[in-house]
């Protein structure tokens with residue numbers, strides 16, 4: 154059965170980015186807005202963010218948005234667009250105050266202001282030393298942001314379609330005119346017709362085997378829009394966070410190092426002093442992840458194995474338990490390790506997509522490397538690429554990105570919807586996706602989706618991880634394409650209509666394979682090392698040839714074409730990056 | 733690797749059986765596997781029809797509360813070595829079962845919404861943050877941790893007896909605002925909770941506190957709300 158709904162604005166995804174946009178849309182009572190989410194909103198992965206949200210409040214020491222912008226540009230290895238970075242860092246202070254006014258329970262300084270702590274890559278006076286810029290609520294900052302935004306949506310009476318999974322985008326006359334969603338409970342398809350759509354569907358860490366991302370992090374929005382002809386920007390830049398729990402990938406926040414925790418190798422040496430003499434353990438993430446790998450490659454992993462220690466034992470029970478209660482609990486639960494007394498075994502974990510759906514600074518989706526805008530189509534949050542993070546994101550800048558650009562997208566959509574008409578739908582809007590889902594269900598023999606997924610994750614971890622080189626990446630491209638072929642013949646055991654997560658997981662695997670391919674193809678082409686993209690065969694940054702954004706397109710017949718777009722550089726000229 | 737038997741209470745809304753029934757799965761597990769890993773293994777490689785909610789896999793999204801050996805837990809926060817080689821997994825009690833371990837959470841979220849779970853302060857905000865001392869912030873810290881997993885509400889005999897009872901989770905979320913020094917409407921929430929289906933249905937049985945995966949002192953929070961209502965009535 155098919156159902157049709159009509160709205161002015163649709164928000165796809167109920168994480169920080171989606172909810173922030175929804176709040177702004179809902180402030181306009183005449184605007185009919187709905188949020189569609191495959192999870193209950195409070196289950197979104199924004200709730201997992203621990204360490205904090207960056208803003209130069211200067212509550213504890215002098216700070217300025219300009220220093221924040223410089224750090225972000227430097228952190229991005231000069232690939233971030235400086236106009237967008239300026240917007241983000243300048244609007245940061247106001248938006249944090251706004252979140253506080255909405256009720257966000259930040260931790261407090263003794264005089265009652267928002268508490269701040271140091272974080273990787275954040276410095277004062279253009280790199281002179283660490284600064285306290287990360288606004289936090291213990292180690293549950295993301296949880297508090299997600300809760301606060303959801304609470305404000307309830308207050309504003311926003312319409313939610315929970316456990317509705319968007320599976321296709323509707324386009325007519327080069328304009329976005331809605332989406333098709335699969336109602337998880339009934340298995341029915343619903344057509345949502347609207348003037349404007351925001352993609353806020355989050356990241357795709359599930360492409361890799363060791364990841365801090367939730368099972369839901371399958372990049373649905375990026376994959377759907379890519380299939381519908383929208384490019385993906387800078388997909389080769391995927392961040393590996395230095396400190397994931399060994400084997401599990403669960404994140405241990407940089408806040409541990411912000412509070413004074415240090416990394417140690419098998420000799421007990423604080424090795425970051427060698428790699429980053431000024432910022433040490435608080436150098437930016439790509440630098441620290443590579444250092445850890447280097448230590449492991451050179452045999453100084455703990456007991457010669459693939460992990461090192463994160464040591465917080467000198468901080469004392471008071472600091473660890475009060476300021477880092479959740480990670481203390483994770484270590485005790487999953488490792489049987491008490492971080493007050495024992496070091497934590499960690500390894501880099503696939504964490505954050507710098508790349509995504511390209512947008513302008515108002516969240517409007519960009520159709521090509523010339524900046525052509527797609528009417529009615531917006532993206533924000535980890536699904537999008539503005540690009541403020543360039544080749545490497547600084548900690549605390551994603552949560553900031555969500556709220557700044559979620560808000561801007563909400564405002565831009567409201568303005569657009571005020572004058573736009575309701576678009577016509579294409580004929581047979583559910584036809585293509587209904588056929589694809591039926592095809593997936595019809596197969597009666599073959600291998601399970603999980604097997605294909607596992608092979609993809611291992612391949613991507615081995616060859617398109619922290620370090621990459623030509624032959625390895627090529628192997629990954631070939632393997633992913635082979636898996637895409639095998640995907641055509643996988644078998645789904647659950648043939649029912651109700652809550653068929655077996656079917657949805659298989660469909661999500663299709664998205665992951667799509668994004669794995671784009672990531673590997675983009676990485677293969679970029680013959681330099683920049684930020685998170687580290688080529689062993691091209692170890693240097695090459696500004697002469699590669700100071701540019703990648704735009705990947707799916708062309709007729711399935712071929713991927715890569716084109717490039719210049720970086721916006723205003724104040725900060727590219728320099729060598731030293732921490 | 734060790735052998736384990738996972739006994740799961742199954743229900744297929746489209747199947748022939750009218751009532752839920754147990755099914756055993758014998759699988760290999762590592763002692764450090766989460767119960768969620770065991771369920772995933774079954775779903776991915778043994779029986780794809782097995783259905784349960786999950787997302788973060790480390791106890792912060794609240795998706796996978798279920799009864800594990802008779803007590804409400806998050807499947808992602810319980811390790812196999814802590815439950816032994818025979819584990820029984822069943823859906824939460826008190827909610828309608830949709831399929832296998834998936835229950836209908838709509839009533840639960842409606843109760844949550846009924847307590848005005850958002851900051852109310854209509855005075856003009858200052859230019860900068862509203863100040864709040866660390867002591868005032870501490871006052872409601874415990875109840876900010878709630879992930880709305882429903883483990884508490886579905887372990888509560890008062891809730892089983894009367895589904896109109898607003899339940900511990902909603903009270904926890906009311907507490908979070910009633911004791912926030914920045915909020916100006918605690919009276920309204922106390923009024924709501926002083927209702928027939930409010931805090932007085934709580935018989936201080938402590939199941940909720942034991943069930944809470946965030947170790948929130950739920951019964952204590954409910955007690956504080958009860959006292960605030962009595963205090964308000966006496967002044």
Ligand SMILES: Cc1cc2nc3c(=O)[nH]c(=O)nc-3n(C[C@H](O)[C@H](O)[C@H](O)COP(=O)(O)OP(=O)(O)OC[C@H]3O[C@@H](n4cnc5c(N)ncnc54)[C@H](O)[C@@H]3O)c2cc1C
Nearest residue numbers: 166167168169170191199204205319355534535549551552
């Ligand atoms: C463990 C961890 C810790 C982190 N810590 C920090 C930190 O301290 N500071 C910081 O700045 N950043 C941090 N990050 C990064 C940051 O939290 C994320 O990048 C950010 O929360 C992503 O938010 P989002 O709104 O884009 O997406 P998400 O919060 O992931 O939400 C995605 C939403 O989209 C919905 N959705 C997805 N697909 C579909 C579909 N097909 N149909 C309908 N709905 C769909 C989901 O239901 C969900 O509601 C952390 C990330 C992780 C994983």
Ligand code: SF4
Nearest residue numbers: 878879881882884944
């Ligand atoms: S109080 Fe605890 S058990 Fe109850 S819903 Fe919140 S987190 Fe879950």
Ligand code: FES
Nearest residue numbers: 787789793794808
């Ligand atoms: S899967 Fe998120 S709490 Fe268990």
